[in-house]
Amino acid sequence: MRGFFSQIATVVAMNIMSLPRRLWMSLAAVFAVSVVVAVLLAFLAMAKGFEETLAGTGTESVAIITRTGSQSELNSSMSRDTVNLVSTAPGIAQNAAGDPEYSAELYVIVDGIKRSTQGKANIPMRGISPQGFSLREQVTIVEGRMFEPGRNEIVAGQGVQREFDGFELGREIRFGKTAWEVVGIFSTGGSAFESELWADAPTVQSQFQRGSSFQTVRARLEQPGNVEPIQQFIDNDPQLILDVETEADFFAGQGRALTGIAIFGWILSFVMGLGALAGALNTMYTSVASRIREIATLRAIGFSNSSAFVGTLVESLVLSVIGGIVGALAAWLFFDGFSASTLGASFTQVVFTFELTPELFINGILLALTIGLIGGLFPAWRAARVPVVMAFQGGE
Amino acid sequence: MSDDILFDLKGVSKQFVKGKETITIFDGLDMSIARGDFLAIMGPSGSGKTTLLNMLGGVDQPTSGEIHFDGKRVDTLSETQLAAWRANNIGFIFQFYNLMPMLNAHRNVELPLLLTNLGKGHRKKSVAAALELVSLSDRAKHMPKEMSGGQQQRVAIARALVSDPKLLLCDEPTGDLDRQTADEILEMLQLLNREYGKTIVMVTHDAEAAKYARRTLHLDKGEFVEKDLAA
Ligand SMILES: Nc1ncnc2c1ncn2[C@@H]1O[C@H](COP(=O)(O)OP(=O)(O)O)[C@@H](O)[C@H]1O
Ligand SMILES: [Mg+2]
Numbered sequence: 001m002r003g004f005f006s007q008i009a010t011v012v013a014m015n016i017m018s019l020p021r022r023l024w025m026s027l028a029a030v031f032a033v034s035v036v037v038a039v040l041l042a043f044l045a046m047a048k049g050f051e052e053t054l055a056g057t058g059t060e061s062v063a064i065i066t067r068t069g070s071q072s073e074l075n076s077s078m079s080r081d082t083v084n085l086v087s088t089a090p091g092i093a094q095n096a097a098g099d100p101e102y103s104a105e106l107y108v109i110v111d112g113i114k115r116s117t118q119g120k121a122n123i124p125m126r127g128i129s130p131q132g133f134s135l136r137e138q139v140t141i142v143e144g145r146m147f148e149p150g151r152n153e154i155v156a157g158q159g160v161q162r163e164f165d166g167f168e169l170g171r172e173i174r175f176g177k178t179a180w181e182v183v184g185i186f187s188t189g190g191s192a193f194e195s196e197l198w199a200d201a202p203t204v205q206s207q208f209q210r211g212s213s214f215q216t217v218r219a220r221l222e223q224p225g226n227v228e229p230i231q232q233f234i235d236n237d238p239q240l241i242l243d244v245e246t247e248a249d250f251f252a253g254q255g256r257a258l259t260g261i262a263i264f265g266w267i268l269s270f271v272m273g274l275g276a277l278a279g280a281l282n283t284m285y286t287s288v289a290s291r292i293r294e295i296a297t298l299r300a301i302g303f304s305n306s307s308a309f310v311g312t313l314v315e316s317l318v319l320s321v322i323g324g325i326v327g328a329l330a331a332w333l334f335f336d337g338f339s340a341s342t343l344g345a346s347f348t349q350v351v352f353t354f355e356l357t358p359e360l361f362i363n364g365i366l367l368a369l370t371i372g373l374i375g376g377l378f379p380a381w382r383a384a385r386v387p388v389v390m391a392f393q394g395g396e
Numbered sequence: 397m398s399d400d401i402l403f404d405l406k407g408v409s410k411q412f413v414k415g416k417e418t419i420t421i422f423d424g425l426d427m428s429i430a431r432g433d434f435l436a437i438m439g440p441s442g443s444g445k446t447t448l449l450n451m452l453g454g455v456d457q458p459t460s461g462e463i464h465f466d467g468k469r470v471d472t473l474s475e476t477q478l479a480a481w482r483a484n485n486i487g488f489i490f491q492f493y494n495l496m497p498m499l500n501a502h503r504n505v506e507l508p509l510l511l512t513n514l515g516k517g518h519r520k521k522s523v524a525a526a527l528e529l530v531s532l533s534d535r536a537k538h539m540p541k542e543m544s545g546g547q548q549q550r551v552a553i554a555r556a557l558v559s560d561p562k563l564l565l566c567d568e569p570t571g572d573l574d575r576q577t578a579d580e581i582l583e584m585l586q587l588l589n590r591e592y593g594k595t596i597v598m599v600t601h602d603a604e605a606a607k608y609a610r611r612t613l614h615l616d617k618g619e620f621v622e623k624d625l626a627a
Contacts, residue, residue, distance in 0.1 A: 006510040017498040297494040300455055301555075302483025302511050304476065388455040391494060392446050392567050 007303050011311030014294070015287070016318060022287055026319055029283040032276035033323025033371055034330065036269050037364040041331035043265020044363060045354040050261065053352035057191035058248035059137045061224040063092070065217040068241045073107050073216050078242070080104075080212040086240060091229030093220040102219035103132030106201060108208050110175040112164035123160055125175070125197040127204030135218050136188055144169045144184035149200045152207065155184035157194035159352075167197075178207045190353070192251065218247070273371055276323075280375025284316050288383045295383055296391035309384035316376025317369065324368025331364070332356050402563065402595050403429035403452060408461035410447055421447050422618045424461070431562075434589040434596045436606035439615030445599040446567055448615070452597060453486055453565045454478040466562075483511045487556025491568035493548040495540040501527065501551045502536040508559040526554035530584060546577035553584060557594075564588065566598040570605050582608040 019026050065086055070076035078086075083104040092100045105128050112123040126132075130149065133139060147153035156167040166173050171182045180199065188194050205212060221227065227244045234240045245253075288295070295308045336356040410422040421444040429435055437445050450456035451463060454470055463471040465485065473481060487508075488494075495504045505526050509519045527533050530550035540548050549569065556564055566585065570578035586608045588594045598609060606612045614621045 010507070010510055014496055014498055021497075293492075293494060294496055297488075297490070297496075298507070299479065300453065300482065300488050301508050302479045303507075304479055389450050391455070391488070391490060392450060 007307040011307045015315040030323040032279040034327030037327030038331045040269035045356045047262035049355040058251035062247040076215045089233035103129040104214040127201035138189035153183045159194035284379035299388040305384040312380035312383040313376040317372040320372025328364045402431045404464040406462045408458045434610040436609035436612040487561040489566040491571040493552045526558040
């Protein structure tokens, strides 16, 4: 048995030592695998980052009420009266003073200059009620202070500050004819709200000529997850043409549109993986061909054909794992923590961060191993079947 | 059967099938090789010398007939059994040395010992002794490409010897060497035969080389014709 392992160890070592003889071909195989893995991981990291951002955005304890059929906050609209009416619905939590805890909000789109491209992109600007702040989970002012009602003051999400020019604390910024001062920077622990600017709702209404109309109502639920009483209240009043969902459900629905990215990433890297597989097969067949006399000689000496098989397979796995690690490192260097923004369902930019988790890393290495395994298996089979008489065949 | 017989071939036939054609190389060949013999096999190119050597070495199988080694039938062994049998009994010496280019002399010679249960220390001693025997102790760390053809062949001889096999099978061992180097190698084989009792079967087309052997068989059309060496 000891003989068996030292045979295999020797053959593996010899194959690895002979790699420089096939340097360029081996490097090409490594490169092909690394590109495939990097591409896969970039897509997965993007999907993961987007998913995390949206998953972190909604909470079960807040209901979001929109006009029926609006699909997104941007398309929704409701009057002051509707807001007042629905805010009295049962199931909405009340504060110490006995008032319902809710925030009537409206949502306008402003332009910002992206740091990366210096091009214009949309930023959602949200007018919120004083209670709106406390309705977000994990929200904190990390710099400066909260806006004051009635003034042209905004607080900017960290994501906005990261991605766009001009949102440093104290800066004045103009949207159309209106001028605003950045008085604070807020964090929501990485959720999509960080891609927003927040200001006082009545001020936004007046500065953007929205009259007294709102788009959504956010309300704290008496019982987290239970929107049923509000739903019944809406159903019983024909004047109210509204939908109610928990915020968690609302954002999960929006995030799902982007899970296609991960699937696309897998499909793309599968197709590219076939190319890398062809490269690996070619490399390994060449490797076997160049070692035929060595393999046959070892067999003549008494080495088993499984040592030739394992040696070839391990060579292939080593090459592909190197490729996988290089690709994963490249993806990590270039993409991990890379901030990107994409169109959310409401046609505004959701800022999110690529997240290369260890789990994704393992996915990349597994893909590389699969390419190496399949790419090595058939050549290894050929290596195992090299006739021993080849040792006696002439020619250098 | 005498105890002095190492190899015994009975009615060995060998055919190759090439497409629709069947080439018969041997048809009912009988031969025996005595223990301690140094046998040279000569014959024109294509006469089946290598094929015969391959069958003796368990690298190729006869189409029919029997091959006995040390009183045991070997032509019916499985691939795995043959590999083990070769490892225990046979050392091969090839025309083109067949050293592993990425291993130094020491490691090349060590290869057959990796199939045994010998520990590192024992292996080292055996390798050193084998290299000593071929006068290459000072080249242990050299790579094949840093050595001349004659030196490479001596490393190959050391490799064939290191596990102390009974039999050395050599296919044109001097075919790639100049006269003087060839003579050195042949003297070495002769020494191994005379002093160390190795049985040697050597295929060659060189009549000078054959002179080092105890006897020479001429292969022609699958038959042996024993000729007088003096002739
Ligand atoms: N694997 C094989 N398949 C078909 N024909 C072969 C094979 N090996 C050898 N031969 C044929 O058998 C004959 C003898 O070959 P070989 O033993 O190599 O001759 P020698 O070594 O005497 O030159 C040749 O005609 C050769 O073409
Ligand atoms: Mg030949």
